[in-house]
Amino acid sequence: MLCTASYSIANEEKVFFSSVWDSFDNNTDDVPISNSFRYRTSKELNGSAYWGLRHHYSGGGYVANLGNTKLEASTVSATLKKYKWIDDYTTAIFIEFSIYNANTGLFNLVMLVIEFAAGGDVVSHANIDSVQLYRYNGANGVFSLLTEIGCLIFIVVITAMEIRRLIHEKARYFTNGWNLIQLITIVFFLVAMSMYAIRSVMTQRLITIMMNNRESVTNFQAITLYNGYFLLFLGGVSFFVHIQFLHVLRYVQSIALLTSVLTSYMKDMLGIGYATVLILFSFTTTMALCFQQVEGYETFYMAFGSSLSSMMQKFDFLKVTEATGLPGGAFLLIFVTTMKILVINFLISLLNETLSAIKQKRETWAKDTEVMDHLKHMIVSMITGEDSKGQRTY
Template sequence: CLNLPLTPPLGVTEPRISCSGELELKTTLRELVVYLIFLITLCLVTFGMVSTNMYYLNEVMSRLFLEQSSAEDHGIDFESIRNMADFWKFAEGPLLDGLSWDKWYGNTTSALQENTSHIYYENLLLGVAQVRQLKVRNNTCSIYPYFQNFTKDCYSTYHYIAEDKSDFGLKNGSEWKYTSARSLSPWYWGAAGFYSSGGFMFTLPKSKEESREKLEFLRQNGWLTRGTRVVFIDFSTYNANVNLFCIIRLVVEFPATGGAITSSRIYSVKLLRYISFYDYFLASCEIAFCLFIVTFIIQEMIEIKKLKMAYFRTVWNWLDLLLVAVSILAIGFNIYRTMAVSLLMEKLLSAENIYPDFYFLAFWQILYDNMIAVSVFFAFMKIFKYVSFNKTMTQLSSTLSRCAGNICGFAVMFFIIFFAYAQLGYLVFGPQVEDFSTFLNCIFSQFRIVLGDFNFQTIEVNSILGPIYFISFVFFVFFILLVGKNTHFCISSREELLGSVA
């Protein structure tokens, strides 16, 4: 390469590849091969955490606890709860039927399984289930003076300041006393509020009959009150066939408007990582992944020291920093998760009549999976950095860079009109239509209108503004902004092409 002439030979119209260009090409190809090995290792680690069995397990549990009802309770299932009376019917009926599987195959009781419950014969109930409620204090809202003679009590919507933590009822058990939660316990974002992790709680005994007696006792002594805003039912199972924990949370909210709103969280996660031969192969991939991250950290530190502030002017360098940061968090969480599961299992084996808080781990495991999914996405995007030497591969980046100004200007104009229609839809249709009940729902509904996935009859609750809103939105946003802007881009590109040819 060093012996190449600086000028091309006589009769040669195209210059040879320069020495620096050839070295840069070889270096880029070498980095691409190393990065592909890292990407394959990352995919093995991340895809090894999920499986199709997770979906099937979630589906089985949701059908059992959300859709199943009992005949003696007049067909009450979880999703049909409308008031506190329905909640007690569900808790004393379908919930206990789903939790208590004390019969083995052939309708016989096994001596080894007499103190345990195997839901659908395959899912071991870990410990016991826990029921928890959050309340608000009386007189936490203001009553209009004209109505103060008709009503004396006032229970506001749930917020942490208005939460009632005082003892109530019989005051002789843990279910009547407030229990604080640990600091890292996640709050629950429900339909009517954002709920803390403390509350008044109790556990259901192993025996089905004892659980029914306890629920009946609490119902008769008024455990649920007017101040109750939400009730959580938490329990966990383990399926040894597929090595999956299923963490289930059933939530019944009692908003200040009256009635009840139901929701649920069912997480199937793999908390015990190293059991089978394939798991140990994934462990070796995790070790290789850690070595890659250490190498990348050293490389980025050298580049920062060499380039100083110029390092942060490149988008690819910011992407490298993002991948390294997310990877460090993932490694730290893996270590913490392994230690926390070991401690929980030791506690569970020592006393089986307790509630094991696997929801805490499952919540952070899901966030961790989401974080890793985003990092894998950006890791694939980084491949464009190493294939930029190819002319075909650079067409997309050059096209986006040339029209970046037009795209930003169009985005500003588009979202001004888009958000104007969103606030109009929220104010006009919000009280009657679910798709417009919140400002965020309005935004998603308008994107569905643009894609043609919308039920026009829902906004006919307002016979005048409904059609005007829909027709004008489709006309301005779809025909004027989207179609018109695409035509403008085509004309501009054609003019630029003709200018470059000329």
Template sequence: GGANPRISVSRELELKTTLRELVIYIFFLTDLCILTFGMVSTEMYYLNKVMSQLFLEPPYSEDSHSSFRNIESRADFWRFAEGPLLDGLYWDKGYNNTTMLTLQDNNSHIYYENLLLGVAQIRQLKVHNNTCSIYPHFHSFFTDCYSEYRYRAEDRSDFGLKNDSEWKYTSASSLSPWYWGYMGLYSSGGYIFTLPQSKEKSLEKLVFLRQNNWLTRGTRIVFIDFSTYNANINLFCIVRLVVEFPATGGALTSSHTYSVKLLRYVTYYDYFLASCEIAFCLFIITFIIQEAKKMIKLKKKYFESAWNCLDVLLLVVSILAIIFNIYRTVEVSLLMEELLSDPTEYPDFYFLAFWQVLYNELIAVNVFFAWIKIFKYVSFNKTMTQLSSTLSRCAKDILGFAIMFFIVFFAYAQLGYLVFGLQVEEFSSFPNCIFTQFRIVLGDFNFQAIEDANRILGPIYFITFVFFVFFVLLNMFLAIINDTYSEVKADFQLISSEELQIRDLFRQ
């Protein structure tokens, strides 16, 4: 049917343009979702799970003190390395528990399915002696003093037997990422050794290093790195086990297991995903040209629209994702043959996994922003317009009130950190306090721990925080939004409801 004569031509043209953009954008979003969800699979989770169970959980038949999670000292570390670690890395038993004479093709197959690539590597970082200040009255009690790890305090001198790589410092390659642990940021160099290909020789080497004190009082962190490949599902699993030995004594353990698809294009479905990636690049080039034309036309006014800012953000993240993907693909093709060339060496797949995970995270952020952008096209709907008008109209009030809210919130966070920080894990650092308070607002809290830490200030802190933040301040946010929504709804009732909407175009 013909358009209603009361409807302005410009309004109809604007809606037709929006509808055309929406259709193109739906194709773009579908393409993005296919290539993103094609990268991940449930097998990745299960591969991570079985690897974690094998190396982190204590075996039923053995002493739990030999498990990775229960490492509390250097002696526990050696117990784990000589026991569960070697048992997990070298599968020299068949399905029926009979001992194999030799490992298949001199290679270990973890769970009989995951080929251990090359050998495992163990690396430690140390600090110099006398790297901390001792109060004069205690000089007679302490002849040695090892600080927490800092790059400047790192010990790079030869030690022990001084004859092999495990006793000599090895500088990091410039591309290796540093490691952010519980107690600091650790460099990529260190004292490194690799385990031999057989379980017996590996055990001999570990016993030899233990007896010759490879771990010293200055040791601050130990990394155990190895990689596996499962041909059944075309997945690499890169495992890093980390034990930090802080200056306080004791040990802190953490683990990182990355199941990644480094060989991206193998099956027909993989090549279909490759075509989606090419289409994604073409979409991005088209959008860049469109936004560039808009910028030239509108100049500074371009950035006054929140949707335009979102478009720019989406394009920037997309371009970064494309660059990361190209870099990762090139590095895999260049390094794969080199990494697998010598089975007696440690192949550093951690570097490739790092970039793959970074790309995965970037494309995930991209998908999030891409879905949010849909609101731009549905804003011609009356209900959606009311909601967006409400949020834009009350933005200044909410921003002003948010400042007041966070002043109170951070005041309580500092109080919690200073009063409970020494006893309660949830308050042990300032960022932890902030997250803990958000959890209290959501009803997830451990009141007993707060009360045990301070029987007087604990209940006072908890009751006043819940009252002021939960009952007063949060409800003020809702009051501001409700009040603005009522105003917007009243304004919309005065506007003629005969304006053309997208559904009217479909009817035409």
């Protein structure tokens, strides 16, 4: 049995080898070398760092091109096997390929990852992403371009208005919570636009490479990375915009009630939320350490997602029990019971108390809700020809 050190980016092998991983002098020109045994950086590969289930990888490594046909792939694979390209020192294998769907114009990017731990166990997973490289082709492309231009003009105008308000109000601007939400929304949108611009530049460069050399190996990893960042910040923009609807629709009585409850509930909710995060973090850390052999708990990130699903009664008790025994199943039940009874019930009880207190103060609300009632009566009178008292208006 061969014992190897645990992998890290710091001790990653970065030298050139000849066949069968024999070291050679880089200055010796007459020694034949295969590109598969030559280390290439992430910059050379147009790639980026990657978080695996076991380690964090730099994005560089030793690359073998399997070609564009099944015969080429079989020949290259046999050669790599002959020269032991995959050996006991291999930490991870990344298999990347892309498929173009002409009907939708999408590139489907597939990455199969196989990781080898120092103890000998093997884990595998797959990432599948879809990216639209040709965005402005056809009628839909023109519509997308016009929409993006309109969106750019809109955000420039909104940003200018907020900057003018900030200069005028100065420190008072930050005392209004809705102003802070608006400011966060603008910042998220600007960052999303930056990610979109970077992705567009990289896409055009990649398309140029593909058109000039159709046999070249194209790496979409960096594009998918920035596309993920773009979608992440765009999702944040969507979230905060929906939050602002509570302020826009404050004239509706039910929305005014909801806003008042959330405002009064905020301080107590932050305290309970802090306790909830501590409890959830403690249970999740224990699950990530003890349930590593269970699917869905291999890493802390995956264990956190499984913990949230367990709070909503979505968990496989038999799978956990078979892998960890009765103590593991009992621990999972304790977690679900704790989060449901001690946390969720506390939140609901506090919410009910706050709602009761708000309802008792409804007579002190502003008259904003009467605006909606007035508009509703006007619309009804225009349609039916009767006022609120049932009398004809003509």
